[in-house]
Amino acid sequence: MYVILAFFVGHWALSIFVQTFFLHRYSAHKMFTMSRGWERFFHFITWLFQGSSYLNPTGYAYLHREHHAYSDGDGDPHSPHMYPNLMRMMWKTKERYQGLTTGTLETEKRFQGDAPSWPLLDRIGDSYLTRVAFGVLYTLVYVRFAPHWAWFLLLPIHYLMGPVHGAIVNWCGHKYGYRNFNTSDRSVNSLAFDFVTGGELFQNNHHKFPMAPNFAARWWEIDPTWSVIRVLAWMRVIKLSPHVQVMRYQPKDARPKVDTTIADDATAS
Numbered sequence: 039m040y041v042i043l044a045f046f047v048g049h050w051a052l053s054i055f056v057q058t059f060f061l062h063r064y065s066a067h068k069m070f071t072m073s074r075g076w077e078r079f080f081h082f083i084t085w086l087f088q089g090s091s092y093l094n095p096t097g098y099a100y101l102h103r104e105h106h107a108y109s110d111g112d113g114d115p116h117s118p119h120m121y122p123n124l125m126r127m128m129w130k131t132k133e134r135y136q137g138l139t140t141g142t143l144e145t146e147k148r149f150q151g152d153a154p155s156w157p158l159l160d161r162i163g164d165s166y167l168t169r170v171a172f173g174v175l176y177t178l179v180y181v182r183f184a185p186h187w188a189w190f191l192l193l194p195i196h197y198l199m200g201p202v203h204g205a206i207v208n209w210c211g212h213k214y215g216y217r218n219f220n221t222s223d224r225s226v227n228s229l230a231f232d233f234v235t236g237g238e239l240f241q242n243n244h245h246k247f248p249m250a251p252n253f254a255a256r257w258w259e260i261d262p263t264w265s266v267i268r269v270l271a272w273m274r275v276i277k278l279s280p281h282v283q284v285m286r287y288q289p290k291d292a293r294p295k296v297d298t299t300i301a302d303d304a305t306a307s
């Protein structure tokens with residue numbers, strides 16, 4: 039049982055880490071830079087950890103830039119306020135993502151470019167053969183270690199890990215939670231200590247300050263991925279962009295301060 043639990047939690051955590059760190063904060067927003075070698079390394083582990091549900095960084099970046107530009111309005115690829123239910127939203131998101139990834143759909147010029155591309159790995163990661171092979175691997179772990187058939191009910195989550203995380207963040211993050219900042223969309227913060235989706239559920243904070251690599255704004259909010267980013271910046275694996283923002287929640291004047299000195303602070307500490 040402990041092997042299965044560890045496998046589930048480990049797959050969940052590693053998959054959400056590459057999604058929020060590499061696909062979201064790096065590919066889509068360029069909050070930090072890294073050498074070509076490190077980019078390849080993180081691209082590779084994104085494939086490895088997302089496995090059967092690997093998301094192409096370019097397709098993800100284009101889709102996500104559309105989401106910020108049109109958040110909860112016409113043109114938002116996945117607003118929960120535009121669809122009658124979660125499944126409908128996810129299906130439409132999948133169609134748009136696939137079109138942007140394969141080039142059958144085009145996005146606006148301003149959303150294009152500046153995203154990691156590794157054609158060979160992306161082709162391998164997107165092939166049915168690879169996706170099914172990962173699925174078989176996950177199943178074999180359960181066949182070997184699951185003490186009861188009921189544990190097999192968790193397998194579909196392994197198969198669809200990337201989209202499951204996307205569904206939770208895109209649906210709950212614009213529907214259930216509290217707001218720190220006034221934004222033109224309906225984004226909310228769903229969890230104060232977001233160890234479930236690595237900080238992704240601070241949607242309200244993130245939409246207000248899309249270039250802040252720390253998604254937490256108040257002293258009691260915790261974005262675990264920010265800690266990893268700080269360590270990687272300290273190790274000089276990544277370098278924070280000079281354009282990054284710092285969120286400061288200031289209830290007195292309700293006007294959060296924007297500070298661009300964090301790049302120096304984080305790399306020097």
Ligand SMILES: [Zn+2]
Nearest residue numbers: 105211225241
């Ligand atoms: Zn959002």
Ligand SMILES: [Zn+2]
Nearest residue numbers: 067102244248
């Ligand atoms: Zn974003």
